Every structure is written in structure tokens, then in C-alpha cells.
Amino acid sequence: MSDDLSRDTLAEAQAARLRKVWATPRGWRYWSAVNNTEVGIWYIVTSFGFFLFAGVLALIVRAQLAVPQNDLVSPEFYNQAFTLHGTMMMFLFAVPIFEAVAILLLPQMLAARDLPFPRLSAFGFWCFLIGGSFVAGSIFFDAAPASGWFMYPSLATNKDLAGIGADIWLLGLSFIEVASIAAAVELIVGVLKCRPPGMRIHLMPLYCWYVLIVAGMILFAFPPLIAGDILFELQRMFDWPFFDPDRGGDPVLWQHLFWIFGHPEVYIIFLPSIALMAMIVPTFSQVPITGYGWIVLAAVGTGFLSFGLWAHHMYTTGLPALSLGFFSAASEAVAIPTGVQIFVFIATMATGRVIFSVPMLFAAGALAVFVFGGLTGVMVALAPFDWQAHDTHFVVAHLHYTLIGGMLLPLIAGLYYFFPFATKRMLSARLGTWAFWLIFTGFNITFLPMHFTGLRGMPRRVFTYPAGHGWDWLNLISTFGAYIMAIGVLVVVVDVVRALRHGPPAPRNPWNAGTLEWTVETTDENWGVRSVPQISSRYPLWDQPGVLDEMDRGQGYLPDAAAGKRETLITGVLDATPEQVQRLPANSFRPLAAAIFIGTCFIAATFEWWWLAAAGGIIGIGVILGWLWTGTARPPEAATMDAGRGLTLPLYASGPRSVGWWAMCITMVGDATAFISLIFGYFFYWTIHAEFPPPQATGPGLVWPAIAAATGLAAWAAVLAARHANRTGRVAMARLALMAGAGLTIASIAAGAAAILTTGLDPVVHVYDATVWVLVIWTALHLAAGVLMQLYCLARSLAGHMTPVHDIDIQNVTLYWHFAGVTLAVTMAVIGLFPLASG
Amino acid sequence: MLTRPDRATIVTLLAPPTVWALHFLTAYILAAIACAKGWDPGSVRLVIAAATAAALVFIALAARAAHRHTGFTADTPPHDDPTRGARMRQMGAATFLVAALSFVAVIFTSLPAVFIPDCR
Numbered sequence: 001m002s003d004d005l006s007r008d009t010l011a012e013a014q015a016a017r018l019r020k021v022w023a024t025p026r027g028w029r030y031w032s033a034v035n036n037t038e039v040g041i042w043y044i045v046t047s048f049g050f051f052l053f054a055g056v057l058a059l060i061v062r063a064q065l066a067v068p069q070n071d072l073v074s075p076e077f078y079n080q081a082f083t084l085h086g087t088m089m090m091f092l093f094a095v096p097i098f099e100a101v102a103i104l105l106l107p108q109m110l111a112a113r114d115l116p117f118p119r120l121s122a123f124g125f126w127c128f129l130i131g132g133s134f135v136a137g138s139i140f141f142d143a144a145p146a147s148g149w150f151m152y153p154s155l156a157t158n159k160d161l162a163g164i165g166a167d168i169w170l171l172g173l174s175f176i177e178v179a180s181i182a183a184a185v186e187l188i189v190g191v192l193k194c195r196p197p198g199m200r201i202h203l204m205p206l207y208c209w210y211v212l213i214v215a216g217m218i219l220f221a222f223p224p225l226i227a228g229d230i231l232f233e234l235q236r237m238f239d240w241p242f243f244d245p246d247r248g249g250d251p252v253l254w255q256h257l258f259w260i261f262g263h264p265e266v267y268i269i270f271l272p273s274i275a276l277m278a279m280i281v282p283t284f285s286q287v288p289i290t291g292y293g294w295i296v297l298a299a300v301g302t303g304f305l306s307f308g309l310w311a312h313h314m315y316t317t318g319l320p321a322l323s324l325g326f327f328s329a330a331s332e333a334v335a336i337p338t339g340v341q342i343f344v345f346i347a348t349m350a351t352g353r354v355i356f357s358v359p360m361l362f363a364a365g366a367l368a369v370f371v372f373g374g375l376t377g378v379m380v381a382l383a384p385f386d387w388q389a390h391d392t393h394f395v396v397a398h399l400h401y402t403l404i405g406g407m408l409l410p411l412i413a414g415l416y417y418f419f420p421f422a423t424k425r426m427l428s429a430r431l432g433t434w435a436f437w438l439i440f441t442g443f444n445i446t447f448l449p450m451h452f453t454g455l456r457g458m459p460r461r462v463f464t465y466p467a468g469h470g471w472d473w474l475n476l477i478s479t480f481g482a483y484i485m486a487i488g489v490l491v492v493v494v495d496v497v498r499a500l501r502h503g504p505p506a507p508r509n510p511w512n513a514g515t516l517e518w519t520v521e522t523t524d525e526n527w528g529v530r531s532v533p534q535i536s537s538r539y540p541l542w543d544q545p546g547v548l549d550e551m552d553r554g555q556g557y558l559p560d561a562a563a564g565k566r567e568t569l570i571t572g573v574l575d576a577t578p579e580q581v582q583r584l585p586a587n588s589f590r591p592l593a594a595a596i597f598i599g600t601c602f603i604a605a606t607f608e609w610w611w612l613a614a615a616g617g618i619i620g621i622g623v624i625l626g627w628l629w630t631g632t633a634r635p636p637e638a639a640t641m642d643a644g645r646g647l648t649l650p651l652y653a654s655g656p657r658s659v660g661w662w663a664m665c666i667t668m669v670g671d672a673t674a675f676i677s678l679i680f681g682y683f684f685y686w687t688i689h690a691e692f693p694p695p696q697a698t699g700p701g702l703v704w705p706a707i708a709a710a711t712g713l714a715a716w717a718a719v720l721a722a723r724h725a726n727r728t729g730r731v732a733m734a735r736l737a738l739m740a741g742a743g744l745t746i747a748s749i750a751a752g753a754a755a756i757l758t759t760g761l762d763p764v765v766h767v768y769d770a771t772v773w774v775l776v777i778w779t780a781l782h783l784a785a786g787v788l789m790q791l792y793c794l795a796r797s798l799a800g801h802m803t804p805v806h807d808i809d810i811q812n813v814t815l816y817w818h819f820a821g822v823t824l825a826v827t828m829a830v831i832g833l834f835p836l837a838s839g
Numbered sequence: 840m841l842t843r844p845d846r847a848t849i850v851t852l853l854a855p856p857t858v859w860a861l862h863f864l865t866a867y868i869l870a871a872i873a874c875a876k877g878w879d880p881g882s883v884r885l886v887i888a889a890a891t892a893a894a895l896v897f898i899a900l901a902a903r904a905a906h907r908h909t910g911f912t913a914d915t916p917p918h919d920d921p922t923r924g925a926r927m928r929q930m931g932a933a934t935f936l937v938a939a940l941s942f943v944a945v946i947f948t949s950l951p952a953v954f955i956p957d958c959r
Binding site: 198200201202203288291292293294296297300301303304305307308319320321322323324325326327328329330332333336337535536537538573574575687688 | 848849918
């Protein structure tokens with residue numbers, strides 16, 4: 001008896017300590033929170049707000065198209081409205097909502113206390129809020145982008161035709177893409193390294209597979225667009241002729257870079273929503289998913305094949321038929337894994353006893369709509385059909401069927417399903433059913449007729465149309481349907497707002513689901529889980545009877561916060577064996593401050609206020625350095641700690657065993673993809689020109705690139721030497737090597753600058769010169785960051801934060817240098833050696 | 840690495856579709872350059888045929904290794920035991936499926952080179 005009593009007292013004391021460590025700050029400090037339970041909710045609310053805003057723009061567009069020769073809005077406003085509608089739905093809703101939902105759900109699903117980089121999540125959110133508000137708000141100043149969400153040159157590069165709106169699009173969205181990549185890094189490391197002990201990779205929920213694949217896709221899809229944005233902005237601001245055929249450029253390069261992003265993007269937003277269905281369908285069928293391996297196949301297969309589709313948006317640009325054939329084939333092939341997912345859901349429903357609830361209603365509706373959109377997708381994947389339907393309302397109808405069936409409806413299903421998880425209250429089944437039927441019928445009334453207006457030749461994006469082409473009635477019906485759909489969305493909003501206050505309290509695990517996110521408590525506890533369980537099933541709540549009780553009583557891992565610090569468990573990638581206890585940073589205003597200053601840099605650049613932009617950038621980098629200095633890679637007070645259940649784990653790990661190393665590696669993969677896109681640009685110009693470099697080109701010669709390469713590679717070697725010396729205890733030697741490395745890097749940057757400045761290359765004259773300039777600047781900026789990192793390591797060493805044992809900093813910096821070194825070598829080979837080979 | 844019987848990892852899972860991606864890029868880039876620079880389409884088609892054969896052989900090898908990982912159907916899905924063996928069988932099964940899809944996708948990609956003889 002007394003044993004029980006003392007055990008209860010201990011558990012109470014542990015819970016109190018955990019509660020204190022994980023408490024959400026109050027008052028104005030609330031906004032310094034970095035915990036996923038706060039950031040996830042902010043993220044979801046913000047992106048949903050942007051969704052509603054973009055929806056209103058769509059209603060304006062539909063009202064304008066209701067009757068022929070309508071003059072409800074001006075052509076200028078119409079262009080801004082449809083451009084911003086598409087832009088916001090894609091960049092400010094569809095992708096961010098995936099990240100938002102994942103940030104909220106994932107830690108609880110993995111029984112982790114939080115994702116490995118909470119401050120990075122917060123930073124990503126603030127970047128998104130600032131950049132998104134900037135882009136969305138531009139329409140109130142008659143300054144919104146107006147060239148379509150794909151921003152084709154030469155319309156969008158022309159400053160007279162596309163005013164500042166194009167700059168807002170390019171810089172505002174580039175800034176948000178930073179947030180997307182930050183979230184991708186966070187989610188990949190989260191899924192791979194933060195699973196509970198025993199959750200081997202074949203036992204993790206399917207949602208995690210999708211998150212992994214989609215985050216990986218973001219790393220390969222977004223950087224080409226960032227590279228394209230850079231070229232585009234250089235043309236708009238400094239008149240570098242990347243897309244100007246008169247000076248050797250080509251608008252089609254933009255289309256390539258945009259659609260290498262733009263098509264995978266469709267799957268980037270489709271897969272996470274399907275992932276929600278993969279959680280909902282088994283729960284309401286009350287059976288495990290049928291064909292786990294098939295879903296893994298589908299996620300991986302779709303993730304890869306979707307990259308082979310980009311040029312199917314470019315069938316009418318005059319590419320050779322052979323090239324079109326490859327993309328047509330890949331477009332057809334992607335239907336296979338997509339279809340597999342649909343069949344897996346149907347099979348799961350067939351094996352269980354389906355409970356028809358609001359989430360299932362939306363899920364079933366989603367399947368029907370998506371299959372229809374997929375069928376028209378197979379049609380437009382065929383080049384000859386696409387030549388007819390290209391840029392008509394048929395394509396508008398097709399893309400809305402796939403996006404609303406593949407993304408919006410599953411997402412609303414997820415909203416109804418996970419609302420009790422997030423708010424501890426239930427939504428109304430009655431209102432939900434009303435909302436579904438209004439949205440479902442409204443949607444079909446809107447978009448089904450568009451197939452016919454499109455087949456009858458009505459082009460997209462036109463401001464108005466003449467009567468008598470057979471388009472009048474169809475358009476009126478579409479507009480009518482759009483407002484019915486809007487009423488349905490309004491019902492959802494009303495239900496959510498009502499339920500936040502007056503919804504019935506949700507019981508724990510209200511749907512009798514099997515996965516760990518439903519261990520969430522009904523009271524407001526911010527620790528995620530009271531203690532981390534040992535997992536032995538794909539559906540622990542169904543198959544491990546005592547697991548919930550064990551977790552709640554603090555009998556799992558990490559039941560305590562004895563050191564007064566936030567901690568989570570790090571496990572192995574394949575078999576989730578415990579490896580380390582990771583100290584997580586606490587709440588801080590630094591991510592918010594960093595986002596404000598970096599945001600200032602981007603926004604000021606839009607208006608060409610260069611001094612303000614530079615100041616914002618420099619202060620922003622300073623804040624980030626301060627954030628890293630105080631929050632990362634701190635040597636712990638002891639080497640190991642008791643993780644509970646008799647397990648002792650290290651508190652510090654560096655190199656490939658640390659989460660920071662993984663994050664660096666993943667970030668650099670994205671960075672390398674952007675670099676490859678720039679290199680692609682160079683060789684793209686080589687293919688379209690008979691001679692490239694052009695005969696009149698003078699630079700950059702061989703000497704300066706060779707010096708830049710030699711000094712830069714020596715700096716790389718110095719970093720390697722510093723890491724080795726530090727690890728073997730020769731700290732003074734390591735510091736010397738770091739200093740030498742910094743000097744060599746600066747020499748390399750100077751040689752690179754000489755290569756473009758002293759050899760008569762003028763970036764305004766010809767695209768060859770501009771391309772060499774951009775490659776050298778890209779490399780120089782990476783080397784400059786490399787210098788900053790070398791000096792940072794030096795300072796950490798001098799301050800005693802970096803020691804032979806505690807060497808996370810130098811390990812990660814060395815990893816960065818591997819990528820920077822390869823970037824340097826490739827750049828110099830391309831600009832220095834290729835002209836010799838091709839000339 | 841692919842043929843080692845005791846390994847079924849994320850790398851082996853991603854290998855077959857990576858081969859598809861490389862094959863796709865080879866075919867597309869080669870054709871694009873050939874058409875832009877006026878190279879002989881006949882020899883380009885030969886190179887694509889060779890690349891296709893190499894890709895298919897590699898994917899077939901990966902599929903064979905994955906099939907071994909599944910335990911030669913000694914154990915049927917869902918492979919959901921909390922053991923290292925079940926993890927390997929499940930990964931093997933998924934990899935086998937991914938390899939099959941990649942195999943088909945490589946054939947899909949190579950078909951235009953069979954049916955479209957020139958750069959029109």
C-alpha cells in the first residue's frame with residue numbers, strides 16, 4: 001500500500017515537472033511559443049484564412065463570368081483576382097496546410113514530445129504569415145500579381161505590362177518557399193528519428209510514409225522554382241536577359257523551371273490529403289488498412305513518377321514530338337500508383353463494416369470526384385487531345401476536379417476527423433452532412449459544365465466573352481454552383497466557430513481509432529504524451545490493451561523532466577531502437593524576430609529599397625546566429641541520463657548520429673537541387689544556340705576560375721583538417737585550420753569576382769554573360785556562408801562550447817562544406833572548362 | 840548492396856524508382872540535345888535502347904533481391920509483427936512492388952523512342 005502511495009506521489013511530482021517545462025507562456029509572451037501544439041494551430045488557422053480569402057476572389061471571378069459582356073469588374077482587377085486566386089490556393093493554402101497539419105499531428109502520432117527543431121517550425125510559420133500577408137494584401141493596393149499564377153515571360157518580365165505585382169509574386173513567394181523547405185527538413189527528420197521505441201519502419205502509420213515522401217518531393221520540387229525566381233527577378237530588376245530572345249535568352253527556360261516545380265506540386269498537395277484518408281478509412285471500417293505495402297508502393301511510385309510530368313504543361317510550346325512522347329508516357333504511368341491508392345481504400349472498406357460518419361462522407365465524395373478528375377487527366381496527358389483542349393476551360397475543370405477531389409474534400413474529412421484531437425470538442429454531424437451535400441453538389445454544378453464550355457472552345461483567363469458561342473448558359477450554371485459551394489464552406493466555418501465554444505466535449509479517442517495520436521488527453525496538457533510507450537503494432541490502441549494506461553501512469557520512457565529541460569527521444573531509422581535523448585529548445589522570440597528581419601529584406605527588395613533590404617538581411621542573419629549560439633549544440637551537464645524503464649541514453653551525439661547533421665544534409669540536398677537547376681539553365685542555352693558561349697564572349701577565361709577553385713578546395717581541406725584536429729584533441733591546431741580556411745575562402749571569392757569583373761563579361765548584354773555571373777554569384781554566396789560558419793566554429797571553440805567531445809558544430813559545418821566544395825568545383829569546371837570543350 | 844540478403848532499407852526501396860528517374864532523364868536530355876543539335880536520330884534511339892536494357896536489368900536484379908527479402912512467400916502479408924524479420928519482409932514486399940512499377944514505367948518511357956522515328 002505504501003509502495004503504491006509513494007509511486008503515485010512520484011508520478012505526480014514527475015507530471016508537475018513535465019507540466020512546468022512544457023507550459024505555454026501567457027500574456028504577450030504567448031507569441032514566443034514554439035511548441036507544435038501552438039505553432040500547428042496557428043499555421044492551420046492562417047492557411048485556412050488564406051483559403052477563404054482566395055475563395056472570395058474565385059467568387060468574384062465567377063460573378064464576372066456569369067453573363068456575356070459583363071462589366072462587373074475591370075479587366076485589370078479581373079487579372080489580379082484570378083492570378084491571386086491560383087497563387088494563394090497553391091502557395092498559401094494547399095502546401096502550407098499540409099505542413100501545418102503534419103506539425104500538429106506528427107509528434108502525437110509518434111508519441112514524441114515535439115519535432116526535433118521546434119524553433120524552425122515557428123520560424124517557418126512566421127515567414128509564412130509575413131510573406132503570405134504581403135502577397136495577399138497587395139490586391140488592396142491594386143498591386144497584386146496579374147500575369148497568371150505561372151507568371152510566364154515575356155508578359156510578366158515586362159515592367160510596363162506587369163507592374164510591381166510580379167515582383168511581389170516572385171519575392172513574396174520565394175520567402176514563403178523558405179518556410180516550406182524548413183518544414184520539409186523538420187518533418188523528414190521527425191519521421192525518421194523521433195519514432196517511439198519499437199515503431200519499426202514497417203509499423204509506422206501510413207500518414208508518416210506520406211509525410212516522408214511529400215517532404216522529400218518538396219526538396220526536389222521547390223528549389224528549381226527558387227532558381228527560376230532568382231533569374232526572373234534579375235531580369236526584372238537589373239535587365240539581365242535570361243528570358244529575352246533578342247539577347248540570347250528564352251522564355252521556355254522559365255516554363256521548364258516552373259513546371260519542374262509545378263507538376264510535382266500537384267502531387268505534393270494530393271498525397272498528404274490521401275494520407276489523411278489512409279487514417280480515416282481504417283478507423284471507420286474498424287479494420288487495419290488492407291495492403292500496407294501497396295500504399296508504400298503508391299506513395300513512393302507517385303512521388304517519383306510525378307516528376308516526369310512537368311512538360312505535359314508545355315505540349316504546345318513546340319517541343320519535338322519525341323520529347324513530348326516521354327512526358328506523355330510518364331503522365332500515363334502515374335495513373336498506376338494513383339489508382340492503387342484508390343483500390344486500397346475500396347478494399348479496406350470492403351473488408352470492414354463501414355460506419356458512415358461525416359469524415360467518411362467527405363472521404364467517399366473525394367474518391368468519386370478525384371476518379372473523375374483522374375480520367376480527364378488521362379485525356380489531357382495525350383498530346384493530340386491536349387493540343388485541342390489546351391488553355392480552355394476544360395483544363396480548368398480537370399484541375400479543379402483533381403485538386404478539390406484529391407485535396408480539399410479529404411482535408412475537410414480530416415477537419416471533421418481531427419477536430420476533437422485539436423480542440424477537445426466535437427463538430428456537429430448534422431451541419432457536417434449539410435456542408436458535404438452543399439459543397440459536393442455545388443462543386444459539380446460549377447465544374448462539370450466547364451468541361452463543355454472548354455470543349456466548345458472557351459479560353460481560360462479571359463475577362464469576358466461574346467454571347468452566342470454556346471457558352472452563356474453553361475457559365476451561368478457554373479456561377480450558380482460556385483455560390484452553392486461557397487454556402488457549403490460557410491456552413492463548415494459556422495460549425496467550427498460554434499463548436500469552439502459550444503461544441504460537446506469530445507471523449508478520449510472518440511472514433512475508436514487505433515493509432516497513437518488518439519492517446520491525446522482531454523485536458524490541456526502540452527507535453528504531448530505523459531510518457532513514451534514501447535510499440536509493437538501498427539494500431540497500438542487496438543492491439544496493445546494496456547498501452548494507454550501505461551503511458552498515462554508514467555511507466556513509459558521519459559516520464560520526467562528532472563533537469564527542467566524539454567526532451568524527446570531519438571531512435572534509429574529502421575528499427576526505432578532508442579539512441580539518444582534530445583534536448584529541445586524552449587520558447588523564444590528569436591524565430592519571430594528572425595522572420596521579421598529576413599522578411600524585411602525580401603519585402604524591401606520588392607520596392608528596390610536596397611539599404612533597408614541590406615539592413616534587414618544583416619540583422620536577420622545576426623538574429624539567426626544568436627539563435628544558434630544560444631539554442632543549439634549545448635554541451636549537457638552530464639553525458640547520459642536515465643530515460644526510464646531501466647534505459648540510460650546519451651544526451652549528446654554528433655555527426656550522422658545527431659539530428660542536426662541530418663537536417664543539414666537534407667537542407668543541402670535542396671540547395672544542390674537549386675544549383676543543378678542553374679546549371680541546367682547554362683546547358684539549356686547551349687542546346688538552343690548554335691554556338692554557346694557565343695563567338696564574341698570574352699570571359700571568364702581559365703586562370704581566375706582555376707585560382708578560385710584551387711583556393712576554395714584548399715579551404716574545404718582546411719575544414720576537414722580542423723574537424724580531424726579537433727576530434728583528436730589538438731584544439732589549437734583546429735583553430736588555426738579554421739582561420740586558414742576562412743582566409744582561403746575569402747581568396748577564392750575574390751578570384752571568382754575577378755573572373756567576371758576583369759574579363760569583360762557584361763550581364764546586360766547577352767545571356768551567356770548573365771549566366772556566368774549568376775553561377776559565380778551563387779557560388780560566392782555559398783562560400784561567404786562557409787566563411788561565416790568557419791568563424792562561428794572558431795568562436796564556439798574559443799568560448800568552450802565546441803570541444804573534442806562536443807563537436808556538433810564542426811561536424812555540421814564540414815558537411816556543409818562538402819556541398820559547397822562540390823558547388824565550387826562544378827561551377828568553375830562549367831564556366832572555365834566547358835567553353836574550351838565546346839569551342 | 841542490393842544483392843545482400845540481410846539488407847532491406849530505405850535505400851533499397853528507393854533504388855528502382857531512382858533508376859527509372861535516371862533512365863527518364865537520359866532519354867529526355869539525349870533526345871532534346873539530339874533534336875536541337877541535329878544529331879542522327881537513329882543512333883540516339885540505339886543509345887536509349889541500351890539505356891533501357893541496362894535499367895531493366897538493374898531493376899530486375901533489385902526486384903530479385905527484394906523478393907528474397909520477402910522470404911520467398913514463406914510468410915504472407917501483412918508482415919506486421921514487431922520483429923526485425925517482419926520489417927525486412929514488409930520492406931522487401933514494398934520494394935518488390937516498387938520495382939515492378941519502375942519496370943513498367945521504364946518500358947512506358949522507352950516506347951516513344953520506338954514509335955517516333957525523328958524530331959518532328
